[in-house]
Amino acid sequence: MSGSARRSMPSIEVVAKEAGVSTATAGRALGGYGSVSGKSREAVLAAAERLGYRANSLARSMITGLTHTLGVLVPDIENPFFSRALRGIADVAHERGWEVLLVNTDEDLSLERKALGVLTERRVDGLVVAPTDTADRDALQDVIDAGIPVVLLDRRVPGLDADTVGIDNRAAAKDATERLLALGHRSIALLTGGDEKLRPRLARPGLRGVERLGATTVGARAAGYRDALVEQGIEPRPELVSAEGFRREDAAAATTRLLGLPDPPTAILALDSLLALGVLQALRRLGRRCPADVSLVGFDDADWAEAISPPLSVVAQPVYELGAEAGRLLLDRVQGTDRRPVHRRLPTRFVERESARSVRTPAGTSP
Amino acid sequence: MSGSARRSMPSIEVVAKEAGVSTATAGRALGGYGSVSGKSREAVLAAAERLGYRANSLARSMITGLTHTLGVLVPDIENPFFSRALRGIADVAHERGWEVLLVNTDEDLSLERKALGVLTERRVDGLVVAPTDTADRDALQDVIDAGIPVVLLDRRVPGLDADTVGIDNRAAAKDATERLLALGHRSIALLTGGDEKLRPRLARPGLRGVERLGATTVGARAAGYRDALVEQGIEPRPELVSAEGFRREDAAAATTRLLGLPDPPTAILALDSLLALGVLQALRRLGRRCPADVSLVGFDDADWAEAISPPLSVVAQPVYELGAEAGRLLLDRVQGTDRRPVHRRLPTRFVERESARSVRTPAGTSP
DNA sequence: CGCTTGAGTGAGAACGTTCTCAATCGCTGA
DNA sequence: TCAGCGATTGAGAACGTTCTCACTCAAGCG
Numbered sequence: 001m002s003g004s005a006r007r008s009m010p011s012i013e014v015v016a017k018e019a020g021v022s023t024a025t026a027g028r029a030l031g032g033y034g035s036v037s038g039k040s041r042e043a044v045l046a047a048a049e050r051l052g053y054r055a056n057s058l059a060r061s062m063i064t065g066l067t068h069t070l071g072v073l074v075p076d077i078e079n080p081f082f083s084r085a086l087r088g089i090a091d092v093a094h095e096r097g098w099e100v101l102l103v104n105t106d107e108d109l110s111l112e113r114k115a116l117g118v119l120t121e122r123r124v125d126g127l128v129v130a131p132t133d134t135a136d137r138d139a140l141q142d143v144i145d146a147g148i149p150v151v152l153l154d155r156r157v158p159g160l161d162a163d164t165v166g167i168d169n170r171a172a173a174k175d176a177t178e179r180l181l182a183l184g185h186r187s188i189a190l191l192t193g194g195d196e197k198l199r200p201r202l203a204r205p206g207l208r209g210v211e212r213l214g215a216t217t218v219g220a221r222a223a224g225y226r227d228a229l230v231e232q233g234i235e236p237r238p239e240l241v242s243a244e245g246f247r248r249e250d251a252a253a254a255t256t257r258l259l260g261l262p263d264p265p266t267a268i269l270a271l272d273s274l275l276a277l278g279v280l281q282a283l284r285r286l287g288r289r290c291p292a293d294v295s296l297v298g299f300d301d302a303d304w305a306e307a308i309s310p311p312l313s314v315v316a317q318p319v320y321e322l323g324a325e326a327g328r329l330l331l332d333r334v335q336g337t338d339r340r341p342v343h344r345r346l347p348t349r350f351v352e353r354e355s356a357r358s359v360r361t362p363a364g365t366s367p
Numbered sequence: 368m369s370g371s372a373r374r375s376m377p378s379i380e381v382v383a384k385e386a387g388v389s390t391a392t393a394g395r396a397l398g399g400y401g402s403v404s405g406k407s408r409e410a411v412l413a414a415a416e417r418l419g420y421r422a423n424s425l426a427r428s429m430i431t432g433l434t435h436t437l438g439v440l441v442p443d444i445e446n447p448f449f450s451r452a453l454r455g456i457a458d459v460a461h462e463r464g465w466e467v468l469l470v471n472t473d474e475d476l477s478l479e480r481k482a483l484g485v486l487t488e489r490r491v492d493g494l495v496v497a498p499t500d501t502a503d504r505d506a507l508q509d510v511i512d513a514g515i516p517v518v519l520l521d522r523r524v525p526g527l528d529a530d531t532v533g534i535d536n537r538a539a540a541k542d543a544t545e546r547l548l549a550l551g552h553r554s555i556a557l558l559t560g561g562d563e564k565l566r567p568r569l570a571r572p573g574l575r576g577v578e579r580l581g582a583t584t585v586g587a588r589a590a591g592y593r594d595a596l597v598e599q600g601i602e603p604r605p606e607l608v609s610a611e612g613f614r615r616e617d618a619a620a621a622t623t624r625l626l627g628l629p630d631p632p633t634a635i636l637a638l639d640s641l642l643a644l645g646v647l648q649a650l651r652r653l654g655r656r657c658p659a660d661v662s663l664v665g666f667d668d669a670d671w672a673e674a675i676s677p678p679l680s681v682v683a684q685p686v687y688e689l690g691a692e693a694g695r696l697l698l699d700r701v702q703g704t705d706r707r708p709v710h711r712r713l714p715t716r717f718v719e720r721e722s723a724r725s726v727r728t729p730a731g732t733s734p
Numbered sequence: 735c736g737c738t739t740g741a742g743t744g745a746g747a748a749c750g751t752t753c754t755c756a757a758t759c760g761c762t763g764a
Numbered sequence: 765t766c767a768g769c770g771a772t773t774g775a776g777a778a779c780g781t782t783c784t785c786a787c788t789c790a791a792g793c794g
Contacts, residue, residue: 009513011780022744027782034783035741054513057489058425058434059781062749067425069468077457083450090444090471099485101436102469104457118466122424146376146421248674274670281674303641304671307615307648378750389774394752401753402771426751429779 010051019047030055061123068098070330071119073129074153075107080273081300081319082130085153088323089128096331098125107132113139120146126330128323130154134216149333151326155217163333165326165344167317169217172348173224173269176297176315179350180267181232184359185295189258189265190225191275192218193246202243207236218243221271221299240265251278252285259286259294266359267295273302276312295356311353318346377418386414397422428490435465437697438486440496441520442474447640448667448686449497452520455690456495463698465492474499480506487513493697495690497521501583516700518693522584530700532693532711534684536584539715540591540636543664543682546717547634548599551726552662556625556632557592558642559585560613569610574603585610588638588666607632618645619652626653626661633726634662640669643679662723678720685713 016026021040028034029044030053036044047053061067070093074082090100101124105112112132116139119127127143130153137157144150144161152164180188192202198218201210207226210219222241229236239261242254251270255278258265270276276298283290290296290310298305301316325344333339383393388407395401396411397420403411414420428434437460441449457467468491472479479499483506486494494510497520504524511517511528519531547555559569565585568577574593577586589608596603606628609621618637622645625632637643643665650657657663657677665672668683692711700706 013780023781024744024746024783025742027780028743031782035743037742040742052509052513054484055488056429056780058428059749059779061425062423062429062751062780063782065749076454077444078447078450078454080445080447080450083445083447086469087443087445087471090469094470099489100469102453102457102467103461104454117421121422122466142419146419248670277671277674280676284676302671303615304644304669304675307644307651308671308675309647309651380750390751391753391774391776392772394750395773398752402773404772407772423750426749426779429750429781430752432779 009056010053011056012053015044015047015051015053018051019043031060067123067125069101069122069124070098070327070334071101071103071115071122071124071127073103073105073112073115073119073127073131075105075130075132077102077104080302081154081317084319085130085323085326088320088325089327090323092324092327092331098331105132109133109136112136116140116143119143120148124148126150126334128153128326128330131157134158149330151330151333153322153326161341163326163329163341163343165322165329165346166217167322167348168345169220170211170224170227172299172315172317173221173271174228175224175348175350176269176299177225177228179352180269180295180297180356181228181234183267183295183356185265185267186234186359187237187240187263187265187267188225188229189240189242189268190222191251191254191268191270191279192222192241192243193250193272193275194218194243199243202241203238205238206230207238207241218271225269246272246274248274248278248281251275252282255279255282256286259288265294267297267356270296270298273298273300273305273314276305276314280308280312291355291357295359297356301351305351306353310355313353313356314351316349316351318348322346376423377420378423379420382411382414382418382420385418386410398427432490434490434492436468436489436491437465437694437701438468438470438482438489438491438494440470440472440479440482440486440494440498442472442497442499444469444471447669448521448684451686452497452690452693455687455692456694457690459691459694459698465698472499476500476503479503483507483510486510487515491515493517493701495520495693495697498524501525516697518697518700520689520693528708530693530696530708530710532689532696532713533584534689534715535712536587537578537591537594539666539682539684540588540638541595542591542715542717543636543666544592544595546719547636547662547664547723548595548601550634550662550723552632552634553601553726554604554607554630554632554634555592555596556607556609556635557589558618558621558635558637558646559589559608559610560617560639560642561585561610566610569608570605572605573597574605574608585638592636613639613641615641615645615648618642619649622646622649623653626655632661634664634723637663637665640665640667640672640681643672643681647675647679658722658724662726664723668718672718673720677722680720680723681718683716683718685715689713 012026013023016023025040026044028036029041077083093100103115109132126149128151134157137160140160150162152162154166156164211223226236244250244254268279270279279296288294298312298314301314305312305314379393380390383390392407393411395403396408444450460467470482476499493516495518501524504527517529519529521533523531578590593603611617611621635646637646655661665679665681668681672679672681
């Protein structure tokens with residue numbers, strides 16, 4: 001555990017001695033608090049410069065009770081949604097003098113709990129969490145009870161005493177579905193991505209009761225999809241709703257299955273950009289053209305969405321701003337504002353490109 | 368600065384009192400060091416459980432000299448290359464019990480220097496840096512001299528006493544160029560991305576002297592491109608080498624310019640995936656087809672590369688492994704292995720898809 | 735001149751751990 | 765029985781800061 005001759009950096013005491021003052025005065029000069037004469041300050045700063053002094057944040061944090069560190073828990077930093085949101089958090093934090101400790105939870109509840117414990121022991125001043133599961137309410141509440149404020153990002157946990165930042169998933173999905181309906185589509189498939197727990201509920205006739213899954217992103221979006229259909233007097237068909245996994249290949253397989261149905265969909269709504277990519281891949285393999293044969297709308301405006309053929313129509317979330325707002329809410333609370341939890345719903349934007357168009361006349365009725 | 372009634376967590380002293388032992392014994396029971404009787408251990412653990420005790424890592428780090436924290440400095444976490452590499456670093460770190468403190472440098476030298484200072488004050492145990500500029504040698508050397516080991520990721524800084532992890536950029540670019548040459552292309556454009564400092568050197572006749580830029584990623588790749596051409600007896604044409612910016616629109620503009628040349632390229636090598644995306648976008652706008660009219664090869668195997676039309680041929684880097692290896696090298700050093708700096712060059716892989724094909728017969732000579 | 739005031743200073747406590755060291759305890763072997 | 769030994773224990777130092785408090789000193793005021 002030793003080995004590398006870790007050079008110990010000079011402490012404030014050494015600097016003080018070198019400058020011919022007490023450690024208290026040296027501390028004041030270097031830390032910018034209390035009052036110090038110009039002469040002392042100069043002597044201290046010069047000594048510090050000479051010795052290559054670097055303050056020890058750990059010792060400072062012990063006293064002040066602030067680590068100037070924010071913990072960020074996300075399922076997977078490789079997901080562009082989270083890396084962009086993290087960028088927003090980090091920019092706000094950095095601007096106000098905070099640093100970011102990042103942990104991937106891999107959608108693993110036990111990893112998340114463990115990380116929560118570690119970050120508590122590290123005495124982070126606050127936490128931005130995109131929780132894996134609503135089931136983690138107690139672990140999160142423990143953290144809050146320990147005095148560490150928490151902001152929930154993208155996902156909500158019912159009954160938790162924390163700020164939340166996200167979009168109105170139900171309204172956004174409803175809007176996207178309505179746009180497909182307005183183009184004449186009547187048979188619209190929904191690719192939700194996951195997961196085992198969701199599948200049985202999504203399989204119910206007419207998607208009844210999906211709003212009970214409202215706390216999850218997928219549940220809320222599925223409810224919006226159903227709302228739009230029902231308002232148009234269309235009975236949602238469970239076989240058009242897929243929950244076969246979040247990976248690209250899962251979406252490709254689902255697409256292949258959907259298009260093999262007796263009454264196949266003429267449009268697909270994919271709840272995430274990776275899923276949309278899988279749809280496109282499957283369409284190409286099947287020799288179906290988009291949007292001529294099948295219309296497609298995705299979620300999240302990935303940087304490739306505009307550049308591919310056809311450019312993809314998407315529901316765009318203000319991802320960076322979501323992160324930035326989470327950072328702001330958290331730091332406001334860290335810096336002392338004590339208030340009731342707030343819930344920010346930022347507006348989404350439908351970006352119309354070329355992947356969705358009017359339903360084509362069914363082959364059987366064309367001349 | 369106060370306000371929120373930050374509940375102070377119980378210290379080890381309180382736990383010890385509750386358990387009826389000394390703080391030393393409580394520390395041993397909770398920290399798992401020294402020797403404690405079963406009876407004492409149980410009493411302490413029960414007391415800790417009852418009081419909701421959480422160790423204070425700061426105090427521990429003060430004593431042990433280890434923060435179990437790795438600093439990671441990247442230009443931009445939104446860049447998929449860095450978010451994937453970070454994933455590799457974080458996974459290795461986590462597995463060995465370390466956490467990751469992340470800072471975006473935004474390719475800004477002064478931000479990078481400042482971050483280096485902050486992370487030093489936080490006493491991180493080691494640092495993975497993708498340095499903005501080779502000019503930061505001194506600031507990095509200062510960190511190393513202070514006893515904090517550094518591993519350079521993706522980019523190198525000549526004369527720095529640090530491990531490096533990356534690919535052989537020159538060989539990878541040469542290989543990609545050779546493949547285009549083998550397909551019959553003789554007029555191959557190179558999209559380098561940046562930047563102002565590079566442009567004059569890339570503009571020299573025959574790209575003479577680009578290998579002097581060997582320390583930069585772009586410079587090394589440009590050298591590989593030139594090597595391949597020269598070996599085939601082809602004089603590199605500076606007007607086919609673009610360094611007009613790293614954004615997608617920059618690449619689109621460059622593509623438009625290149626295809627407007629009197630003797631336009633029949634193939635394009637883009638040194639980064641975002642640039643390739645810009646090329647595709649421009650081609651679509653110009654009504655040129657890929658690969659029928661123009662062949663394209665990119666760098667980095669983005670998740671969309673396989674799913675778009677046409678699937679993009681790329682030079683794939685082992686990005687995750689790059690990060691993981693950086694993490695391993697760093698932790699090995701942190702945990703005591705004192706050795707001379709090593710330089711890991713991981714192999715790249717050319718992924719042949721459909722965006723590059725044989726040069727078409729020039730229009731003038733076709734029947 | 736005596737009193738107040740405020741800036742400047744230093745001694746030492748405090749933060750919450752781990753480490754050092756000496757003391758005690760219970761056994762073992764002679 | 766007793767020296768010896770290892771396991772167990774507690775007191776107190778140490779880590780490097782900031783904070784508290786009391787003290788000095790010079791200036792201002794009546």
